[in-house]
Amino acid sequence: MKNVPDFFGCSVFDDRVMKAKLPSKVYLSLRRTIEEGEKLDISVANAVADAMKDWAAAKGATHYTHWFQPLTGVTAEKHDGFISPSPDGGVIMEFSGKELIKGEPDASSFPSGGLRATFEARGYTAWDPTSYAFIKGKTLYIPTAFCSYGGEALDKKTPLLRSMEALNKQALRILRLFGNDDVKYVRTAVGPEQEYFLITREMYEQRKDLRFTGRTLFGAKPPKGQEMDDHYFGVIKPRVAAYMEDLNKELWKLGVLAKTEHNEVAPAQHELAPIYTTTNIATDHNQLTMEMMQKVAAKHGLVCLLHEKPFAGVNGSGKHNNWSMATDKGINLLSPGETPYENAQFLLFLCAVIQAVDDYQDLLRISVATAGNDHRLGANEAPPAVVSIFLGDELNGVLEAIETGTPYAGAEKTQMKLGVNVLPKFNRDTTDRNRTSPFAFTGNKFEFRMLGSSNSIACANIMLNSAVAECLKLYADRLEKAGDFETALHETLRETIRDHKRIIFNGNGYDDAWLKEAVEKRGLLNYRTTPDCIPHLLDEKNVRMLTSHKVFSEAELRSRCEILLDNYCKTVLIEANTMIDMARREIAPAVSGYAAELAHTAAAKKAVDSSLSCGYETELLKKLAMLEDQIMIRSEELQEAVLEVQDIGDIAEESRRIRDTVLGKMGQLRVACDSAETMTAKKYWPFPTYEDLLFSV
Ligand code: ADP
Numbered sequence: 057m058k059n060v061p062d063f064f065g066c067s068v069f070d071d072r073v074m075k076a077k078l079p080s081k082v083y084l085s086l087r088r089t090i091e092e093g094e095k096l097d098i099s100v101a102n103a104v105a106d107a108m109k110d111w112a113a114a115k116g117a118t119h120y121t122h123w124f125q126p127l128t129g130v131t132a133e134k135h136d137g138f139i140s141p142s143p144d145g146g147v148i149m150e151f152s153g154k155e156l157i158k159g160e161p162d163a164s165s166f167p168s169g170g171l172r173a174t175f176e177a178r179g180y181t182a183w184d185p186t187s188y189a190f191i192k193g194k195t196l197y198i199p200t201a202f203c204s205y206g207g208e209a210l211d212k213k214t215p216l217l218r219s220m221e222a223l224n225k226q227a228l229r230i231l232r233l234f235g236n237d238d239v240k241y242v243r244t245a246v247g248p249e250q251e252y253f254l255i256t257r258e259m260y261e262q263r264k265d266l267r268f269t270g271r272t273l274f275g276a277k278p279p280k281g282q283e284m285d286d287h288y289f290g291v292i293k294p295r296v297a298a299y300m301e302d303l304n305k306e307l308w309k310l311g312v313l314a315k316t317e318h319n320e321v322a323p324a325q326h327e328l329a330p331i332y333t334t335t336n337i338a339t340d341h342n343q344l345t346m347e348m349m350q351k352v353a354a355k356h357g358l359v360c361l362l363h364e365k366p367f368a369g370v371n372g373s374g375k376h377n378n379w380s381m382a383t384d385k386g387i388n389l390l391s392p393g394e395t396p397y398e399n400a401q402f403l404l405f406l407c408a409v410i411q412a413v414d415d416y417q418d419l420l421r422i423s424v425a426t427a428g429n430d431h432r433l434g435a436n437e438a439p440p441a442v443v444s445i446f447l448g449d450e451l452n453g454v455l456e457a458i459e460t461g462t463p464y465a466g467a468e469k470t471q472m473k474l475g476v477n478v479l480p481k482f483n484r485d486t487t488d489r490n491r492t493s494p495f496a497f498t499g500n501k502f503e504f505r506m507l508g509s510s511n512s513i514a515c516a517n518i519m520l521n522s523a524v525a526e527c528l529k530l531y532a533d534r535l536e537k538a539g540d541f542e543t544a545l546h547e548t549l550r551e552t553i554r555d556h557k558r559i560i561f562n563g564n565g566y567d568d569a570w571l572k573e574a575v576e577k578r579g580l581l582n583y584r585t586t587p588d589c590i591p592h593l594l595d596e597k598n599v600r601m602l603t604s605h606k607v608f609s610e611a612e613l614r615s616r617c618e619i620l621l622d623n624y625c626k627t628v629l630i631e632a633n634t635m636i637d638m639a640r641r642e643i644a645p646a647v648s649g650y651a652a653e654l655a656h657t658a659a660a661k662k663a664v665d666s667s668l669s670c671g672y673e674t675e676l677l678k679k680l681a682m683l684e685d686q687i688m689i690r691s692e693e694l695q696e697a698v699l700e701v702q703d704i705g706d707i708a709e710e711s712r713r714i715r716d717t718v719l720g721k722m723g724q725l726r727v728a729c730d731s732a733e734t735m736t737a738k739k740y741w742p743f744p745t746y747e748d749l750l751f752s753v
């Protein structure tokens with residue numbers, strides 16, 4: 057194998073390639089577009105397209121595609137050949153600036169939540185030059201935004217870019233107030249830690265629930281799960297190591313900075329973390345990572361499960377969104393500075409995050425809400441559904457000192473007067489001990505830990521960027537007008553801490569006492585399920601904030617609300633239907649088959665000698681017969697519950713009904729089937745069990 061630096065990014069049309077392949081005028085113009093959002097001239101686009109095509113063709117690419125992120129949560133692509141007929145009957149390879157900049161896929165079958173009537177099916181894709189094009193297989197991939205003809209965003213990238221722009225604008229205002237006039241832009245950066253499970257393809261194929269829903273809907277607890285904590289950071293098995301090696305190679309070729317890998321808490325669970333990068337690129341890269349995880353698994357005879365809760369009884373999978381803001385010079389705005397003045401600036405950005413998380417708890421909760429993630433949040437393996445911030449004792453002490461105007465009792469007692477003292481450096485060790493917090497400060501970044509493993513990270517970052525932009529705006533509006541900047545700054549910090557400290561919690565987030573305190577004493581929101589939270593996307597304050605920063609239009613928000621709820625309903629109903637099918641056509645016949653064997657055995661024993669005991673067969677038969685009845689009855693009940701929610705019409709009401717009726721019936725059916733599993737001879741069981749699945753690789 058070649059050295060990593062020799063092949064890293066070899067499939068990416070990155071800055072190195074651009075510099076080498078583009079005329080310098082074109083290159084500089086493109087850089088201005090990338091860095092400052094300057095409008096791209098068509099002649100520049102033509103030159104870029106031509107260079108891209110030549111570069112891609114030399115690497116064996118025959119096609120190109122606009123690559124976008126519709127509201128399905130996965131990516132979409134439609135390939136077109138570079139070929140164009142030439143007069144002599146042959147073909148030439150062509151790719152124009154127009155084709156690079158804009159595409160017109162038929163968008164009629166993507167969810168639009170009412171944004172686009174099917175008769176105006178066309179949507180269009182628009183090149184995002186801030187994320188590099190790359191080659192995968194024989195195709196050149198061009199990252200794009202996806203909009204309707206009316207200009208409404210039909211994707212996740214467009215609002216993400218808008219939210220980054222909103223934050224940039226407001227952060228620059230604040231930086232100017234501190235005299236940082238040379239900063240050109242502020243970008244947020246993200247490093248998403250991705251959890252996943254690996255099982256063998258052979259086992260996966262045998263389970264309809266895994267194939268249809270990505271998670272197991274049945275399965276008795278195996279004798280051994282994660283009790284021994286022997287998997288976490290354990291030795292990586294050879295087959296998994298080979299997979300990881302291959303995965304890294306594929307990701308590196310695509311310029312993804314895959315860095316850290318280890319075993320996670322549950323058996324068969326692993327994690328991959330890249331080095332952080334600009335949010336927009338991190339989002340594209342995370343989508344690529346999830347796709348590659350599955351593709352590479354197939355090559356190794358494995359399946360990568362990205363579902364939030366593939367197995368009951370062991371930990372599910374999440375995604376930690378490590379987030380920070382930095383200037384074009386690479387100055388991290390969440391890092392305490394060297395001088396008192398820099399510290400004051402740091403504290404203001406910190407306060408903006410604190411207020412943003414408090415004011416928009418609901419948006420953060422909504423941004424991670426899916427049927428899958430409902431199984432994790434609040435289940436003592438992932439953060440609770442209540443959003444709170446962990447700051448650590450040191451920083452907490454600083455904030456308290458500012459609020460109360462008392463000396464800071466840190467390492468050395470100092471009066472916290474802004475603009476005078478130097479803040480202590482917060483080192484990771486003192487800030488990162490709490491693993492139960494949904495939103496933790498970890499030294500120079502915040503780690504938002506509520507995301508589900510299959511979530512696109514776009515949603516969480518759209519909300520986070522927008523909410524922080526809003527708070528920075530409030531501060532800038534106030535401070536720009538202030539006569540005495542330092543006094544106004546001090547007051548702003550003090551008031552923010554006073555008004556929003558309720559969101560700060562440094563204790564154990566898994567504790568029931570905390571939930572009680574959070575809700576009853578502090579008035580924090582506790583939206584336990586997806587149907588609880590999603591409708592609040594349309595709360596007036598949320599619509600006002602998101603539209604005022606031009607991140608979403610009201611119509612776009614309505615469409616998201618509709619799609620998210622619809623997705624919840626469909627997900628649960630597919631699970632319910634899969635359960636009914638498996639219970640009736642696989643589990644019940646298996647139990648009945650084993651019961652028949654027991655009956656025959658008992659009868660045969662009696663025929664040989666009527667005094668022989670058949671206690672074992674008879675007792676077990678009785679239990680199994682009872683369970684068979686239960687399986688039948690509970691499947692019927694689940695079927696009825698599914699039918700009852702069919703024609704409700706109102707999607708929010710339907711989602712609540714599904715949560716309140718269907719989910720419960722699914723649970724009951726599962727209990728009956730799982731108990732039957734523990735009593736049925738292994739050779740009768742129709743599909744691999746938890747024991748098989750969790751220890752298969
Ligand atoms: P953990 O203990 O949570 O695993 P790591 O040090 O491994 O912490 O970092 C987790 C992720 O945080 C990595 O993806 C890393 O690149 C990212 N990260 C580090 N610094 C920053 C930063 N300033 N902004 C955003 N992400 C960051």
Ligand code: MG
Nearest residue numbers: 249376378503
């Ligand atoms: Mg982490």
